[in-house]
Amino acid sequence: MSTEKTTANNVWDTKTQTFHGGQEHRFINNFVEDFSVTTNYLGTPRKALEAAREAMSEIHHYPAANQEPAKTHLAEFLWGSNYAEQHGRLLMGNGASELIDLVVRKALLAAAERGQKQPTWKGSPWNVQYREYQRSAETNGFKILEPSNPERADMICIVNPCNPTGDYFTVEPLKEWIKDNVKSGGCVIVDESMQPWHSADFRADSLISEHQYAKDMWTNENVSVHVMHSWTKIWSCTGLRVGSVICPTTEHCEALRKIQVPWSVNGPALKFVEEVVNDIDYLNETWENTPRLRAYLIEQLSSLEQSKEWEYHGKKFLSWVWLDMKCEKVAEKAIELARGAGVPVRSGKPGYKCNSFVRVAVRKENEVQVLINAWKSL
Template sequence: MPTDTTTASVSSSGPWDAKLQQFHGGQEWTQLSNFVEDFSVTTNPFGMPSAAKLAAAHSIEHSHHYPPADQEPAKSSLARFLWPSEFETERDRLILGNGASELIDLVIRMAPAGTWRPGPFYTQYKEYERSARNNNFTMLSPDTSDKANVACLVNPCNPTGDYLELPELKAWISANVLPGGYAIIDESMQPWHSEQFRKHSLISQREYVEELYREQGISVFVMHSWTKLWCCTGLRLGSVVCPTAEHMRAIKKIQVPWSVNTVALAFLNAVVDDAEYLKDTWELTPAWRKATVDQLRELFPEWEFHGREFLSWIWIDTKDASVAERAVELARAAGVPVRSGRPGYNLPTFIRVAVRHPAKVDVLVGALKAI
């Protein structure tokens, strides 16, 4: 049966097959002879942590062996990062994947059939929708009052920058998921919140998750793409915290063996101990983001800037599709590509600009002055 490709209906250049795949940023840098910095992706501006990069490089020496089928010790190391005190009782709910994309697809494949709905925001990361369409769900709009068998919310929302605190998030789940259904909450950008991110995350809410499953049969999955926080998108590294250990085993049953390779596991096992990298991330990302917004707002007072102060990107409404297109062209020509809101999101007046080192921002701002 042919695959429904509605989410990829907007044509795009480069390596994406617009009829079959969901457009994503991060590809243009290979085509630029004058490449300076990639502002089109939401990765950490500090690049790959050096100690973890070295551990990944050293692991190549062992790549003639299969990686561990139980994903250890990297899985336990990530569990200790997520739950410093309770990791031994929590890790059986955790499973790693070849990027969050693999786990998104696996969870939606085993979800109860029927209806699917996105979060309450006007757009969000499209991989959930792509997977739901491929698995023949009936698609509901974000503004419907109907509850769904499967609801997926990206929080903080990429690209819009919207964010729900825990009480709001719990209320949304109750209002939008049918009994016996699945709630998939993507918290990939949550660790940017602050050193206290765990307290603001659903990973801290085991009793709530257990009660929801026990009383209403609603299964809550917390998804993470670790390639953004630790700037390792080429390694493909994600995880999902399941409502119970039984849910985790159900995913493992249909996951292909060794989906996370030796290099990615070595990187993860090392990177969770890099406290200095996270300290810099929490301290400097908000400052660099504010400085970028201030520079762009001074140049373009009519633009609207969206997103919480801790996020690694800025979602910008230029108010004019031709202006947004010109901004994308100028940035690309200067070797500092930004993400257009047109392909994938079908929001042609918007652009997304990553938070980057001030010296790299100067190149982007200099290019945009020609608008």
Template sequence: MSENGTLSSVWDTKIQQFHGGQDWKQLDNFIEDFSVTTNALGTPKNALEASREAVSDFENHQEPAKTSLAQFLWPDDYSKHKDRLLLGNGASELIDLVIRSAPSGPWKPGPWDTQYKEYQRSAEANGRNALRSQDGTRATLLCIVNPCNPTGDYFNVGELKQWIIDNVKDGGVVIVDESMQPWLSSEFRSDSLTSQHEFLASIYLENDISVYVIHSWTKIWSCAGLRLGSVVCPTAKHCDALKKIQVPWSVNTPALAFLDAVVKDHKYMERTWEVTTKWRAEIINRLTVLSKAIVEFRNDEKLAWTFHGKNFLSWVWIDMKTVEIAKEAVTKAKIAGVPVRSGNPGYNRPTFVRVAVRELSKVDSLIQAWITLGIR
């Protein structure tokens, strides 16, 4: 067992990139999983039922699910852009497809302190050298997670376009991961790169720069086990090129049925935008009380926790300032049946802990587990 309590049988860290979200399976007293950034509302019931019914359907066609997702992304002109959309077996499959198809050369992550590691894993597996995120050198391949998981940083669409212009070589490829972007608000589409049709077309025609926008839909709709992702390609031709190297029928029938139903559940999205920001603010308030207790007990203002991330996001990235307290927090949360995500494995940020936004009655259990944290 590793230092953060994850069984070695779950991840072979010699050959696999560590990923959270497994601890709850080993808990006899499980209450709530605070280690994953899925929607606090849980899985939409109607979509889940559609997925269950589809188990007996042995046909496998991306339609009508792909058209339904296109309508979700582009309500007013989906027919113009549908051919640029490709579904995949989770975002990971699509990340690997795009990176394998990109021209050879170095890659660069987004400018954040750290980000979701699947891009690094895929780039290294394909023999690419990495540039530092703050390196001014233009890269052949850019990979930015926006909003950034886990740090919570976010570029608005204007800042994002400028960062792309400043950091990619002509003839290069850009992957923008917007998996957490739909949490922004009901106006998320207007601040998404998927809405920037003229920019995407011009940067391709004038500079031969191909920009792909990837979504993992398993977080916003809390359906991680279904493996459901999509990529918006620069052109339909780019989409066809990815299909040629994609495993056929990679998206299963239950996932397609789920997608077709869930994009029509407008009340679920409205409720998500309504409660996530409120619950996140209240969680930070409660955690701030715990932080103040540690500061007072140890008489050290430097130990005050800092909370990172935009207010609309489904998690809080917490710097607990010491490795000791962060490790204690992970251990106590797991013992109490409310696992959180350590920032050490995977992200190499040993003083950080990531806590998912959850319904406030479940947060009570986490606060109780941490009530004596750092005080002894």
């Protein structure tokens, strides 16, 4: 048993785990707000949080093995009145991370059935993206191709919008990129976790509405397209762990369920989803204010004397800014000052190797001012 004290610097096992933000708050005595995670600035929806709390009184019972009625509520949120036609393609999981691993493992099995000893994997065309996809591919024995490699891969995974860079493919260019980069018989994961921030019409620019496309890719190209969501960002419940994947067919969903551990989504999480999908006021406030607050954040950062050469990356609707400070030492100092002021930001160095970058979440004006005041001494 280790006697080493746990700190923000050793919370991750670097030999086996990928660095992620959202851990420092527990080690900061003067904590104000977490700017290192891309969760909704509004915090957790009140009614859904209360539903999860009430569900704690039933933890002496097993959660629903079929994930119902939460899965049906989520399906209706995704597809409206036609949800029943697509319901069988939807599977929930313990965050997106569990489902990522399930799809990658299934893709490896499919490649082995085709006689491939080491299938290839490729990420998005952008220089970096959320690392869990590559980590899972490496763990399962895929050969990793660089984003710039023109070779088609047996498995491709793209985070769209891309976290952390903020790049975004609208739906038609996304479909073209998939077509140009996956082998016939291959597997695709498109992570749209941050896409619901797009607008009230987010479904119209999303693969969740492209039913015929998913069907045609499977029927004509033998390519399985999976749409992944981590719901813990838009609804600010990262500690609860709620994810889902939309499979190309019901049969694909059944194949994943076969290798998924039972009861992977706990009772409070299921009750949370059941309630939160009905909170339209929360989403309307998100869509109305996030772009305004993001613009405010950039305006305040730009007002700093040291910011003349800084570059701000990402679409206007996103819940964070990918900030290039153009100097590794300045970035390191900014991270230190933010932590000291109780407003930690996400360093671009661990995991992404973007040493002059920091990721800054969109937060309320008074919280932004704490960060700005800390960075005046850069």
